[in-house]
Amino acid sequence: MKMGTALLYDDEMTKYKLLWTDPVCKIEVPERLTVSHEALLKAGLADRCISVPVREATDADILLVHSEEYLEAVKKTPYMTLEDLMEFTLQYGDVYFHPNIYHCAKLAAGATLQLVDSVMTGKVRNGMALVRPPGHHSMRSAANGFCVFNNVAIAARYAKQKYGIKRVLIVDWDVHHGQGVQYCFEDDPSVLYFSWHRYEHQKFWPHLRDSDYDCVGKEKGAGFNVNVPWNKVGMKNSDYLSVFCHVLLPIAYEFSPDLVLVCAGFDSAIGDPEGKMCASPDVFAHLTHLLMNLAGGKLCAVLEGGYNLTSLHQSVCQTVQTLLGDPAPRPANLDGPCASALESLHCVRSAHRPYWSSDLLTSDVSTKGIELTAGGQEKQKAEEERSAESEEWSEPLKRAAPPVRTALVLPDGVVCPEGCTRFSSSADPSKVNKLSVFVFSQGCSDVSGFTQAVLGLVLPLGYEYDPSLVLLVRSPGSGLCDGAWQQLTGLLQGLAQGHTLVLMQEGEKECVGPTASSLLGVAAASLGRLGAPLQEDVEALEGLRSRLQADWKLLQTTGLPHLMWRDQLV
DSSP: OOOOEEEEOOGGGGSOOOOSOOTTGGGOOTHHHHHHHHHHHHTTHHHHSEEOOOOOOOHHHHTTTSOHHHHHHHHTGGGOOHHHHHHHHTTSBSOOOOTTHHHHHHHHHHHHHHHHHHHHTTSOSEEEEOOSSOOTTOBTTBOBTTBSSOHHHHHHHHHHHHHOOSOEEEEEOSSSOOHHHHHHHTTOTTEEEEEEEEOTTTTSTTOOGGGSTTOOOSGGGTTSEEEEEEOSSOOOHHHHHHHIIIIIHHHHHHHOOSEEEEEEOOTTSBTOTTTOBOOOTTHHHHHHHHHTTGGGGOEEEEEOOOOOHHHHHHHHHHHHHHHTTOOOOOOOOOOOOOHHHHHHHHHHHHHHGGGOOSSTTSSOOOSOOOOSSOSOOHHHHHHHHHHHHHOOOOOOOOOOOOSSSOEEEOOTTOOOOTTOEEESSOOOOOOOSOOOOOOOTTOSOOHHHHHHHIIIIIHHHHHHHOOSOEEEEEOTTOOOOHHHHHHHHHHHTTSGGGOEEEEEOTTOGGGHHHHHHHHTTOOOOOOOSOOOOOHHHHHHHHHHHHHHTTTOGGGOOOOOHHHHHHHHHO
8 A cells, every 4th residue: 555645626616606695504615625725735735645636426426325316306406597596405404506516516526436446446545535515414315514415425335335345434523413424324334423513402503313422323233323412612622532532442443444434524623603612723633643543544534514714724734734644743732521521421432332342331331411511501601602712723833744754773683674764873862851651561462451441541641641752662472462562653653743762672573564664654454343351451441540530631431420520620
């Protein structure tokens, strides 16, 4: 597989707009695409990507998800008068049509499929498609929420059909629930759909009961639909990273996808008029990094929402730069999840406990949490929205890739892997402000238990501690397989701006190649579908987490009253 990142963009997709007055739809504008692409050009990121041409999706592609009746209806829109378009639009919710939107919607779906082809054939490692109209709200026979064709849902079925893959993970970090994707796959165990979204106990669009945490899928698909409802505005970086570490990643590693598709909506970023969240653009660098070791690195990000043009283009740049392999920035403002986020986290973990054998909910046994924001607290809600809207943020710092990504100091007789620079002796050490060492004293032969410890303990501690250097030591006889070691090495490179020092002790020469590969940014091979960790490992992990979580907030996973009370005092 080549070490490249694809970028798909065609300004044809900017050639439609709202032709009448609609206060809801007026925010969906062509500039969403142009400012994102211009920012990538200005930052020099577009030139580093592999440009892949865009094609129109065929009828056969679209019919993988949508009904023939709906497709035929949309085909007529290029020939409609303005009055006809307005009338046609009325049968759907929060969407508009234009004589050119059918062409643009085919390009959006086709660009997504071109990206999938490029990744699945190994022409590139990963990529991003800047497309418009977005797709995750559109349903089998209905346009909805600015969406005409469901780009990512079509891509998932296309990839399964064309490449014979067995499992697809869809991660939807848009601030709105992608109900179209959920309805498409809610009874399908081959597609794991994860969505976090502004919900506010069903008071936020699309106002669906099906968007709540206990809607886990149907029949054979039960457990494969993961909804994380945000019941208040103002969610921050800590809330997002906490959900990744304690919900998404444990399930995703157990699921072991063959392909990761991201519904990359950036209305969940700070400053967005729809989301009213407070997560900074650089958090998307970390979210992207945390997904890049799944599926052997096969990751396709597809633009969905995002209506503050500044935070939108900043978030797009952070995502693409991470896909290119540049070190992630130091995470900002990690002060632990808020009480409302803890409540949602607790409820989601409880709802999915019956379906997954990871360490989810070893102690959280009930979904009867305290609903902190329910009950008509309209005044408090208005104050929270005003506070989120007034939140300011600075432009993300420039992320410069070092001239040499990976250097090795090797004894005589050990071949330097391709892509690395060999040092005969170590350079002057950089200043180390903080150092954190994690010791697995009982060995690491239980891959499931080790993986859960990394995701649920090491990563949250590392993010909250915010080290300047990550030191990894591998000792002989650890019992750790190369795949698990590569996963650990890859995941921890999201910390300390990628400043990672690995010490290999005598007897571990055969591990130099896999280690160097991970340090070079090559995604680790899949660990396969993980089984249940050993009970003794689960108990040890939970005991350690329980002892530490009073001081390390990113370890908290429950909305129990004493934790909520402590959170509110801080």
